[in-house]
Amino acid sequence: MLSKAQIKHIQSLQQKKYRQKYGQFMAEGDKIVQELLQAGLVQEVYATADWLEEQHALVATLPAAKVHEVEPQLLKQLSALTTPNRAMALLPIPPAKATGDLSGTIALALETIQDPGNLGTIIRIADWFGIPQVICSPDCVDAYNPKTIQATMGSIARVQVVEHDIIPLLHQANVPAYAATLQGKNIVEFSPIKEGIILIGNESRGLSQPVIDLCKYRITIPRLGGAESLNAAVATGIICGRLLLN
Amino acid sequence: MLSKAQIKHIQSLQQKKYRQKYGQFMAEGDKIVQELLQAGLVQEVYATADWLEEQHALVATLPAAKVHEVEPQLLKQLSALTTPNRAMALLPIPPAKATGDLSGTIALALETIQDPGNLGTIIRIADWFGIPQVICSPDCVDAYNPKTIQATMGSIARVQVVEHDIIPLLHQANVPAYAATLQGKNIVEFSPIKEGIILIGNESRGLSQPVIDLCKYRITIPRLGGAESLNAAVATGIICGRLLLN
Known part of the structure; x- marks a missing residue:
């Protein structure tokens, strides 16, 4: 009772x-x-x-x-x-952690992801690909939202979610940053990577220009048909499927 | 009024x-x-x-x-x-169409996809990759469900959604079929394809064994971490990102 x-x-x-x-x-x-x-x-x-x-x-x-x-x-x-x-x-809620030394590891960094289902699905993708850490800008939807937790399907137990401003993260990072954009280099031209931060932007606006400008690489999933964009979690999955598998 | x-x-x-x-x-x-x-x-x-x-x-x-x-x-x-x-x-609602001759084209076929958001997101992925047709088993969620339509983000205007039993589809098909499974060949070993049916199964059970048995190829996205599975739409995106881009 x-x-x-x-x-x-x-x-x-x-x-x-x-x-x-x-x-x-x-x-x-x-x-x-x-x-x-x-x-x-x-x-x-x-x-x-x-x-x-x-x-x-x-x-x-x-x-x-x-x-x-x-x-x-x-x-x-x-x-x-x-x-x-x-x-x-x-x-x-686990204590807030610093992002730490990223060398030799992959991290996902999310700027202004708004949909709790997308954030949870991205945490699940991180878990599938063995990515230990998802870094969220402070204006992302809360990772502990019940809908986010539901969409992680348990992956919240294995992936560390860290809240951190993206610009200082990129200034401090000791690994290359890969920005997902619509005007970058074709993803098929990238070889698999062993370390780096993969950046995914807001569902409708994508990454902000100051963030893109700070990234060493700009990656684009080529569009073969008519859709204006891909779902943010799907784009994350496609990028991980190309950059992390070999 | x-x-x-x-x-x-x-x-x-x-x-x-x-x-x-x-x-x-x-x-x-x-x-x-x-x-x-x-x-x-x-x-x-x-x-x-x-x-x-x-x-x-x-x-x-x-x-x-x-x-x-x-x-x-x-x-x-x-x-x-x-x-x-x-x-x-x-x-x-567009008139029901036959799946037609698939030679030289890519089709997605979905078995028992239950979540309207997943179905809509998969239709949007098809549109992004220029896949003209998504074939749904009769027990998939309805493609004209308002939540599905919302998740297509307009792609329903460009992608033909066809309802068809999967087993007869595979018997009739004149192109190879690729089953997404957890026990297949590593996706990195496949070269990009120009024609074929990519099959995606139910969110919790995956494809049924009779469907897997009828497919020429079984594809697996290797798991590098701890998650038990990937979201069905994310898996579709990753497979398209590897098989359709070159």
């Missing part, structure tokens, strides 16, 4: 200001909650009786007081998503 | 059965409606006074009786989306 205060607390985590105030975020969904439990990141679990039964071995890794059986109806009320799930977890 | 019957008709187009009954679908959003008007596909426009003013040259391509100025409040009521727009268009 949850108290009114507990219900109010969980619902408040749908808003960034309360996530920041409490240093906590929520993740929803059967598989995501499983992955986060496996990663040992979960503080509290709220789930239906049948889910807790199915996952009892995993759930047993938490103290009993942190495991809450809730009715599907109440879970729906707690959910930030339109399609509610059988399980929800609360997790601590 | 719209009649109650008009309002009811437009709202009914949010459901597949009414789209099929009336042979009509709705598209929402400033840029999408502009593109569809340019393509000469629009039957009716419903938009705010300021949008009609801004786009008067384009709007003038329609008979005045087909252009409806509506209050933002009413447009919101008509909208299928949570973020309503300033313009909406009604368009005819």
